[in-house]
Amino acid sequence: GQTIYLDDYTAPGWLVEEVHLTFRLAPEATRVLSKVRFVPNPDAPQGQFYLHGEQLSLIGASIDGTPVSPEVTEDGLTCDVPSGAFTWEAEVEIAPAKNFALEGLYMSNGMYCTQCEAEGFRKITYYPDRPDVMGVFTVRIEGEAPVKLSNGNPVREGEGWAEWHDPWPKPAYLFALVAGDLVNHPDSFTTRSGKDVALNIWVRPGDEGKCAFGMEALKKSMKWDEDVYGREYDLDIFNIVAVDDFNMGAMENKGLNIFNSSCVLASPETSTDANFERIEAIIAHEYFHNWTGNRITCRDWFQLCLKEGLTVYRDSQFTSDMRSAPVKRISDVIDLRARQFREDNGPLAHPVRPESFQEINNFYTATVYEKGAEVIGMLKRLVGDEAYAKALDLYFTRHDGQACTIEDWLAVFEESTGRDLSQFKRWYSQAGTPRLHVSESWADGTFTLHFRQETPATPGQPDKAPQVLPIAVGLIGPNGDEVQETTLLEMTESEQSFSFTGLGARPVPSILREFSAPVILHRESDNAERAFLLAHDTDPYCRWEAGRTLAKQALMRMITDNAEPDQAYLGALATLLSDETLDPAFRALAMALPSEDDLAQTLFETGHVPDPQRIWEKRQEMRDAMADAMPDLLAGLFAAHQVPGTYQPDAAPAAARALANSALALLSRRDGGERARAQFAKADNMTQELAALSCLLSIDAGEEELKTFYDQWHDDRLVMDKWFSLQVAYAPPAQVAATAERLATHSDFDMKNPNRFRATFGALTMTPAGFHHASGAGYRLLADWLIKLDPLNPQTTARMCTAFQTWTRYDADRQGMIRAELERMAAQPKLSRDTSEMVSRILA
Ligand code: B3K
Ligand code: ZN
Numbered sequence: 001g002q003t004i005y006l007d008d009y010t011a012p013g014w015l016v017e018e019v020h021l022t023f024r025l026a027p028e029a030t031r032v033l034s035k036v037r038f039v040p041n042p043d044a045p046q047g048q049f050y051l052h053g054e055q056l057s058l059i060g061a062s063i064d065g066t067p068v069s070p071e072v073t074e075d076g077l078t079c080d081v082p083s084g085a086f087t088w089e090a091e092v093e094i095a096p097a098k099n100f101a102l103e104g105l106y107m108s109n110g111m112y113c114t115q116c117e118a119e120g121f122r123k124i125t126y127y128p129d130r131p132d133v134m135g136v137f138t139v140r141i142e143g144e145a146p147v148k149l150s151n152g153n154p155v156r157e158g159e160g161w162a163e164w165h166d167p168w169p170k171p172a173y174l175f176a177l178v179a180g181d182l183v184n185h186p187d188s189f190t191t192r193s194g195k196d197v198a199l200n201i202w203v204r205p206g207d208e209g210k211c212a213f214g215m216e217a218l219k220k221s222m223k224w225d226e227d228v229y230g231r232e233y234d235l236d237i238f239n240i241v242a243v244d245d246f247n248m249g250a251m252e253n254k255g256l257n258i259f260n261s262s263c264v265l266a267s268p269e270t271s272t273d274a275n276f277e278r279i280e281a282i283i284a285h286e287y288f289h290n291w292t293g294n295r296i297t298c299r300d301w302f303q304l305c306l307k308e309g310l311t312v313y314r315d316s317q318f319t320s321d322m323r324s325a326p327v328k329r330i331s332d333v334i335d336l337r338a339r340q341f342r343e344d345n346g347p348l349a350h351p352v353r354p355e356s357f358q359e360i361n362n363f364y365t366a367t368v369y370e371k372g373a374e375v376i377g378m379l380k381r382l383v384g385d386e387a388y389a390k391a392l393d394l395y396f397t398r399h400d401g402q403a404c405t406i407e408d409w410l411a412v413f414e415e416s417t418g419r420d421l422s423q424f425k426r427w428y429s430q431a432g433t434p435r436l437h438v439s440e441s442w443a444d445g446t447f448t449l450h451f452r453q454e455t456p457a458t459p460g461q462p463d464k465a466p467q468v469l470p471i472a473v474g475l476i477g478p479n480g481d482e483v484q485e486t487t488l489l490e491m492t493e494s495e496q497s498f499s500f501t502g503l504g505a506r507p508v509p510s511i512l513r514e515f516s517a518p519v520i521l522h523r524e525s526d527n528a529e530r531a532f533l534l535a536h537d538t539d540p541y542c543r544w545e546a547g548r549t550l551a552k553q554a555l556m557r558m559i560t561d562n563a564e565p566d567q568a569y570l571g572a573l574a575t576l577l578s579d580e581t582l583d584p585a586f587r588a589l590a591m592a593l594p595s596e597d598d599l600a601q602t603l604f605e606t607g608h609v610p611d612p613q614r615i616w617e618k619r620q621e622m623r624d625a626m627a628d629a630m631p632d633l634l635a636g637l638f639a640a641h642q643v644p645g646t647y648q649p650d651a652a653p654a655a656a657r658a659l660a661n662s663a664l665a666l667l668s669r670r671d672g673g674e675r676a677r678a679q680f681a682k683a684d685n686m687t688q689e690l691a692a693l694s695c696l697l698s699i700d701a702g703e704e705e706l707k708t709f710y711d712q713w714h715d716d717r718l719v720m721d722k723w724f725s726l727q728v729a730y731a732p733p734a735q736v737a738a739t740a741e742r743l744a745t746h747s748d749f750d751m752k753n754p755n756r757f758r759a760t761f762g763a764l765t766m767t768p769a770g771f772h773h774a775s776g777a778g779y780r781l782l783a784d785w786l787i788k789l790d791p792l793n794p795q796t797t798a799r800m801c802t803a804f805q806t807w808t809r810y811d812a813d814r815q816g817m818i819r820a821e822l823e824r825m826a827a828q829p830k831l832s833r834d835t836s837e838m839v840s841r842i843l844a
Contacts, residue, residue, distance in 0.1 A: 001358040001359070001833050001836060001837055002358065003356050003357070003358055004356060004357055004358070004360075005355065005356045006300070006302040006353070006354070006355045006356065007355070009299070009300050009302075010044070011041060011043060011044035011132070012041055012044065012128060012130065012132060012133050013040070013041055013044055013045060013046035013047040013048075013049070014038045014039065014040060014041060014046065014049060014081075014128065014133075015038070015039050015040075015041050015133060015134075016036055016037065016038060016039075016128065016133050016134070016135030017037040017038075017039055017085075017135060017136070018036070018037045018135060018136050018138070019034065019035070019036050019037075019127075019135045019136065019137045019138070020034070020035040020036075020137075020138045020139075020140075021033070021034050021035075021125070021137065021138070021139045021140070022034075022139075022140040022142065023105075023139070023140070023141050023142060023143070023177060023179075024142045024143070025096075025112055025141065025142065025143030025144075025145065025179055026143070027095070027096060027097035027107060028095050028097050028098070029093055029094075029095060030093065030094050030095070030096055030105065030112075031059070031091060031092070031093055032091070032092050032093075032094060032105075032124055032125045033089070033090070033091050034088070034089065034090050034091075034092075034125045034126070034127070035087060035088070035089045036087070036088045036089075036127070036135070037085065037086075037087050038081070038085060038086055038087075038088055039084075039085040040083070040084065040085070046083070048078055049078060049079055049080070049081040050076055050077070050078050050128075051070075051076055051077050051078075051079075051088075051126040051127055051128060052075065052076045052119070052121075052122035052126070052127060052128065052129040052130075053072075053075070053076050053077055053092070053122050053125070053126040053127070054074070054075055054076075054122050054123050055094070055104075055123050056092040056093070056094060056123070056124075056125065056126065057092060057093040057094070058070070058072055058077070058090065058091075058092055058126070059090075059091040059092060059093060060090070060091050061079070061088070061089065061090040061091075061126075062088075062089045062090075063079070063081060063082070063086050063087070063088055063089075064082070064086050064087055065087075065089075068080075075122075076122070076126070077126055090125065090126050092125050092126065094123070094124065096112055099123075100752055100792040100793055101792070101793055101794060101795065102115060102245055102246065102247050102754070102793060102795070103115050103116075103120040103123060103247070103795065104116070104120045104121070104122075104123025104124050105123070105124050105177065106245075108243050108244050108245035108246075109180075109204065109244055109245075110180060110181065111145070111178065111179070111180030111181070111182065111204075111243070112143075112145065112177065112178065112179040112180060113176075113177070113178050113180075113241065113243050113258060114175065114176050114177050114178070114253075114258070115246070115247065115251060115258065116172060116173045116174070116175050116176070116251075116253070117173040117174070117251060118173055118301055118304075118360045118361060118364075119173070119360065119361075120173070121172035121173060121175055122172075124175075127172055128172075129172050129173070130171070130300065131171040131173060131297050131298045131299065131300065131301070131403055132171070132299045132300065132403040133171060133172070134169040134170055134171050134297070134401075134403065135169055135170070135172075136165075136166065136167065136168075136169050137150075137151060137152070137165075137166045137170065137175060138155075138163065138164070138165045138166075139151070139163065139164045139165075139166075139175075139177065140161060140162070140163045141161065141162050141163075141164075141177060141179055142160060142161045143160065143161075143179055144160065145179035145180045145181065146180075146181055146182075147178070147179065147180060147181070147182040147184075147202065148161075148162040148177075148178075148179045149162075149164070149176075149177070149178040149179070149202070149239055149241065149256055150162075150164035150166075150175075150176065150177050150178075150256060151164060151166040151170070151174070151175060151176055151253060151254045151255045151256050152164050152165050152166025152167060152168070152235060152254065152255050153165055153166070153167070153235055153236045153237055153255075154237065166235075166254055166255065167235075168234065168235075168254060168294070168295070168401075169401065170254050170294065170297070171297055171403065174252070174253050174254045174294055174297075175253065176251070176253030176254075176256040176258055178202070178239075178241045178256065178258065181204075181205065182202040182203060182204065182205075182241070183202070183203060183204075183205050183207075183208050184200040184201065184202045184203075185200065185201045185203070185208060185211030185212065185215055186198065186199065186200050187199045187200075187215050187218075187219065189218075189219050189222050189223075189233070189238075191222070191226065191232045191233055192226045192232060193232060195232075195233075195236075196236075197222075197233050197235070197236060197237065197238055198236065198237045198238070199215065199218060199219070199237075199238050199239075199240075200237070200238075200239045200240065201214055201215055201218075201239075201240045201241075201242070201264065202239060202240065202241040202242065203241075203242045203261070203265065204242070204244075207242065207261070207265055209267060210265035210266055210267045210270070210271075211264075211265070213266040213267075213276060213279065213280075213649065214240065214264045214265070214266060214279055214283055217279065217280040217283040217284065218238070218240065218283050218287060220280075220284075220318075220322065221283060221284040221287040221288065221318065222287065224284070224318050224321065224322075225287070225288060225291070225314075228317070228318075228321075229291070229314070229392060229396075230393070230396075231290075231291045231396070233290065234290070234295070235254075235255045237255060238255060238257075238287075239255065239256045239257070240257045240258075240259060240264060240283070240286075241256070241257070241258050241259065242259050242260075242261040242264045242265055243258055243259065243260065243261060244260075244261050244717060244753065244755070245752065245753055245754065245755075246258070246259070246260035246261075246754065246755075247754055247793070247795045247796055247799075248260065248364070249263045249282050250263050250264070250282050250283075250285075250286045251286070252285075252286045252287075252289030252290070252293055252294060254290070254294050257286045257287070259282070259283075259286070260754075260755065261717070261718065262275075262718050262721070262755055263278065263279055263282045263283075264279060264282075264283065265279075265718060266279050266649070268647040268649070268684075268685040268686070269684070269685060269686060270686050270713075270716055270718060270719050271649075271686055271718075272686050272687045272690055273649060273654035273657055273658065273687045274687075275686075276649035276654070277319070277323070277649075277654070280319070280322065281315050281316075281318070281319050282315075284314075284315045284318045284319070285311055285312065285314075285315040288311050288314045288315060288318070289307065289311050291396065292307055292310045292311045292314060293307035293308075293311060295396075295400055295401065296395070296396070296399045296400060296401075296402060296404055297402075297403045297404070298403060298404065298405075299403045299404055299405050301357070301360040301363070302353055302354060302355070302357075303353065303404065303405050303406055304353075304360075304363060304364070304368050305352045305353055305368045305369075305372035305375075305406070305428070306404060306405065306406055306409055308364075308368055308369045308372055309352065309368065309369065309371075309372020309373050309375060309376055310372075310373075310376055310409075312369050312370060312372065312373035313372075313373040313376040313377060316328060316332060316373060322651075323651040324583060324585060324586075324651055324655070326540035326541065326583070326586065327540075327583065327585045327586055327589065327651075327655075329514060329515065329540070329541055330540065330541055330544050330586070330589050331589070332370075333515045333541065334589075335370065336366070336370050336371070336374065336518060337598065338595060338597065338598065339366035339370065340365075340366035340367055340370045340371050340433075340518070341433050341520070341601075342366075342597065342601065342805070342806065343365060343366050343367055343802075343805065344367065344371075344431065344432050344433045344458070345433065345456075345601060345806075346805040346806055346808070346842075347459060347805060347808070347841055347842050347843075347844055348365075348802065348805050348838075348841055348842065349367075349431045349432055349458035349459060350363070350365070350367055350431050350458075350459075351367070351428060351429050351430060351431045352367055352368060352371050352372045352375055352427060352428050353406055353428040353429060354368075355429075357837075358833055358836075358837040359798070359833045359834045359837050361795050361798070361834055362798055362799075362834060362837055362838055367431070371518055374517075374518040375427045375428065375518075378424075378427070378468075378470050378516070378517055378518075379413060379424070381470045381472070381488060381516055382419075382424070382468070382470050382488075382490065383413060383417045383419065387413075387416060387417045390416045390417075391412045391413045391416040391417065392412075394412040394415065394416050395408075395409065395412045398412065399412075406425075406428050410424075410425060423466075423467070423468050423492060424467075424468045426465060426467050426468075427467060427468070430455065430461065430464055430465065430467065431458040431459075431461055432455040432456055432457070432458040432461070432464060433455065433456075433518065433519060433520055434453050434454070434455045434464075434467055434469065434517075434519040434520070435453065435454050435455070435456070435519065435520050435522060436451060436452075436453050436469065436471070436512075436517075436519045436520065436521050436522065437451070437452040437453075437454075437522045437523075438450065438451050438452075438509075438511060438521065438522070438523045439523075439524070440509065442506045445501060445502055445503050445504070446499050446500065446501045446502075446503070447475065447499065447500045447503055447506065447507055447509075448497050448498065448499040448500075449473065449489075449497065449498050449499075449509060449511070450495070450496075450497045451469075451471070451489075451491055451495065451496050451497070451498075452494065452495045453466055453467065453469060453491065453494060453495075453519070454494070455467070459841070459844065466491075466492065466493055466494045468490065468491070468492050469490075469491040469492075469517045469519065470488055470489075470490060470491075470516050470517055471488070471489040471490075471491055471511065471512060471516060471517060472486050472487070472488050472489075472512065472513035472514055472516035472539075473486070473487055473488075473489055473498075473509060473510065473511050473512075473513065474486045474487070474509075474510040474513055474537075474538065474539060474542075475500060475503070475507035475508070475509055475510070476507055476508045476509075476510060476532075476533070476536055476537065476538075477504070477505060477507055478505050478506070478507075478508075480532075480535070480536040482538050483503060483504075483507055484500055484503075484507070486513050486539065488516070508529055508532055508533060508536075510533060510537045510538075510539055510542045511523065511542070512541075512542070512545075513539040513541060513542050514539060514541050515541050515545075525549075527550060527553070527566070527568045527569075528568075530546045530547075530549055530550045530553075530572075531546075531550065531568060531571075531572040533546035534546040534547045534550065534572050534575075534576060535572070535575065535576075540586060544586065544589060544590055547572065547573065547576065547590045548590075548594060550566070550568070550569045550572060550573075551569055551573075551593055551594060551622075552594045552598075552599070552602065553566075553569075554566035554569045554622070555593065555594065555599060555618055555619065555622060556599070556602065556603070556606075558618040558621065558622065559599070559603065559608075559611075559614060559615060559618050560603070560608055564625075565621065565622050565625035565626075565629075567629075570625060570626060570629040570630070571629075573590065573591070573626070573630075574629065574630045574633055576590055577590070577591065577630070577633060577637060578633060583655060584641055584655040584656050584658065584659035585651070585654070585655035585658055585659070587637075587659050588655070588658035588659045588661075588662045591626075591659075591662045591663075592662070593619055593622060593623070596612065596615045596616060596619060596768040596769065597768055597806070599615050599619075600612065600615060600768065600806070600809060601806070601809065603615075604809040609809075609810065609811050610809055610810065611811075612733075612768045612769045612771075612772040612773075612810075613733060613769050613772075613773070613774070615768070615769070616733055616768070616769035623665075623666060623669060624669055626666050627666040627667065627669045627670045628670070631667075631670065634663045634666050634667050635663075635667060637659055637660065637663040638660050638663040638664055638667060638675065641656040641657070641659045641660035641663075642656075642660060643656050643657055643660075647684065647685040647687075654687075657687050657688065657691075661687075661688075661691035661695075664676060664679065664691065664692070664695055665691075665694070665695050665698065668695040668696070668698070668699055669699060672699075672701075673695065673696050673699055673701045673702070676691075676692040676693075676695035676696050676702075677692070677696065677701075677705070679691070679692040680692035680693055680696070680705050680708075686719070686722075689709070690722060690726070692705070693705050693706065693709060693726065694726060694730060697726060697727070697730035698730050700732070706723075706727070709723060710723060714748065717753075717755070717756075718755075720748055720756075721755050721756060721758075721759035722759070724743055724746075724748075724749070724756065724759040724760045724763070725759040725760065725762065725763035726763075727739055727743060728740045728743065728760060728763035728764055728767060728770070729763045729766070729767050731767075731770065733767075733769035733770045733773055734770075734773060734775075735770070736764060736767050736769070736770020736771065736773065736778060737764065737770060737771075737773060737775075737777035737778040737780075737781045738777070740760050740761060740763065740764040740781060741781055743760050744760055744761075744785065751785070751788065751789060751792070752792060752793070754793065754796045757785075757789065757796060758796070758800070761781075761782060761785055761800060762800065764778060764781065764782060765782060765800065765803035771803065772810065772814060774813070774814070776814075776817040779804075779817050779818055779821045780817075780821065782800070782803060782821070783821035783822075783824055783825055786800060786801065786825060786835070787824075787825060787828055790828070790831060790832050790835050791830070791832075794832030794833070794834035794835055795834055797832065797834065797835050798832070798834035798835045798837070798838045801825075801835060801838040801839060801842065802838070804818055804821075804822060804842050805842055807819070807822075807842070819843070822839050822842060822843050823843070825839050826839045826840065826843070
């Protein structure tokens with residue numbers, strides 16, 4: 001494949017003033033007429049006129065009304081054009097009903113919809129499909145569908161047609177069109193300057209009852225962005241559409257956000273607490289893109305983190321404000337370690353701003369999104385809240401309407417704070433997770449922390465320079481009182497020491513409070529000290545981390561030395577769980593053991609070859625030990641956190657359910673599933689029903705309940721996804737692959753639907769003892785299905801290849817089997833650019 005480099009960027013020779021599009025919709029033969037006003041870019045040489053275009057049949061083209069015969073290739077066309085401004089017109093034909101890649105214009109359950117980011121617009125018509133070309137779009141839709149939507153404001157409509165106009169210049173990736181038999185859940189919002197905005201969530205008939213929660217989340221997001229960032233909405237109407245077949249979560253098209261139905265439809269009966277929280281966050285995320293992404297967009301796709309890192313950061317601030325900030329921070333750390341550290345530690349490691357790619361869709365990663373957000377969090381910590389607000393105001397005023405770079409972003413911080421951010425900028429260019437080693441010394445009332453940072457080599461980057469690390473530290477005295485409140489140390493060297501003077505006794509340090517930098521902290525410490533921090537630290541993240549480290553050390557000793565479950569850990573956990581002053585959500589998080597994947601990585605890094613089966617067994621043993629060590633405490637927690645009355649998805653009742661259900665999972669290991677069965681039978685919401693069913697499946701029970709669940713929900717697509725993934729995730733390790741294989745033959749399986757495919761095969765890859773089973777059946781099955789999916793849907797196929805990114809951790813047999821599967825995939829004729837890039841990077 002062809003590689004694109006950041007350094008090769010050149011400005012566009014031609015700019016777009018206006019675009020008029022007419023769609024004559026038909027499933028097999030949609031005609032797209034385009035009329036584009038091009039003007040020479042005064043700041044760049046014009047060069048050869050080039051328009052992107054893929055899988056289009058060109059019917060005809062003209063320039064200023066005179067027919068032309070452009071030179072058409074597989075991915076675009078060139079044409080001789082006048083030297084001044086001109087009007088380009090073209091008519092193309094496309095077949096949305098045959099588009100299973102779900103990129104460009106496609107159909108989902110008879111409804112037309114689009115997905116253009118990153119480079120899907122070129123599958124709709126010939127166009128300069130790059131984010132630094134921004135035009136004002138007018139769109140006419142012709143067809144039988146009763147509802148026809150596009151970006152911006154509605155202009156006119158008549159029998160069989162509708163016209164939309166978007167006054168804000170935008171790149172083609174933000175274009176959207178929807179047409180179908182849809183019903184809406186309407187509402188409205190008045191902006192702080194008094195403008196009325198019509199709000200709609202459009203869904204398939206039958207789903208009307210699942211829109212209210214998303215609508216409330218939208219209104220909260222609109223208000224929050226005004227209050228916190230001073231950003232108002234800028235059109236008369238804001239539409240959200242739910243689509244069943246969608247490659248990702250959602251898309252921020254200007255004024256017409258398109259959502260995977262799993263990320264917007266919610267009801268107590270069909271959605272879990274986790275679903276509700278995720279929907280609220282994604283609605284906010286897409287809405288916040290209206291300023292960070294749409295009004296200010298990216299110059300080129302290398303700058304993706306400019307909009308994604310910032311928007312993830314903004315949505316995490318929103319969730320912290322709506323729910324519990326400490327719980328959100330801890331959940332984000334868990335997620336960052338599970339997905340971003342995993343990526344950073346393997347063959348797919350890349351900088352937050354990548355420097356080259358073959359297929360940009362492969363770079364919508366945890367590194368660009370979540371590490372990109374961490375970088376902004378560090379920046380805010382370093383400059384302070386006020387300076388952050390000032391820099392953001394400058395960013396919005398200076399760059400409104402522009403396509404920008406990371407340099408533009410950092411410049412507003414440098415100018416508004418006077419800081420030199422050249423070293424900080426390494427966070428954007430250097431891949432890999434820094435390891436931060438710390439040791440301590442104590443003499444004459446002075447306590448000193450000695451830090452050393454190093455970042456392991458990553459593909460293409462053998463040597464790493466020191467980064468700017470904001471390290472938030474507090475000190476706790478021997479009696480448990482905080483003697484030094486949180487202070488921010490700014491580390492810039494490879495090795496650096498910081499002293500605290502005038503102390504009466506040697507303190508215990510609480511380091512990396514709030515997880516102030518995305519690093520792996522190495523600190524020699526003993527169980528007694530960790531238990532002390534678990535009991536006394538005032539920082540919730542550090543407190544949780546102390547417990548996690550205790551659990552991890554205990555599990556590591558069980559795996560490597562056959563040790564018994566650590567009584568000190570179990571005792572400390574029991575103390576924490578009994579503390580009624582602690583948020584139940586925090587206690588539920590403290591109860592969760594480090595994941596199998598986390599343990600595998602830690603084993604690998606400490607010189608062991610991880611055995612997935614053994615990791616699974618030892619975790620099970622630890623869970624049994626937890627159940628045995630505190631039966632009364634667990635039963636008490638379970639009983640005390642039952643939530644009476646009507647289901648509410650808010651943080652407080654959700655936290656109570658989380659704690660009760662964590663207790664239930666352990667209790668079920670010893671009560672034969674009695675409590676879980678009772679909960680399943682009386683559940684009136686999906687959180688309780690699914691938790692009970694999971695508990696039963698995890699103890700090899702629940703056969704009956706699984707059937708009941710199917711009978712109850714077989715008509716609900718989103719709940720059926722849960723039915724598929726649950727069975728794979730809770731099968732005994734030796735049965736995981738066989739279960740996924742059997743489910744793929746079920747009449748409700750549909751490989752063309754990404755949600756269903758991920759429910760089945762994503763569950764396989766996220767069940768390590770099953771996926772990595774020594775038989776190799778998991779690897780074979782996944783490769784078989786990825787080979788089948790690739791010709792239909794390259795994006796989802798490529799994304800799921802990441803299951804193999806940890807392969808070099810494992811033993812020679814497993815490595816051999818994985819390599820063989822990757823090579824078998826690589827050898828497929830006509831493998832997509834997406835998948836071939838992923839496979840070759842993983843194998844490299
Ligand atoms: N910007 C989209 C993601 C597009 C992915 C293209 N493969 C959703 C989001 O980040 O909000
Ligand atoms: Zn985004």
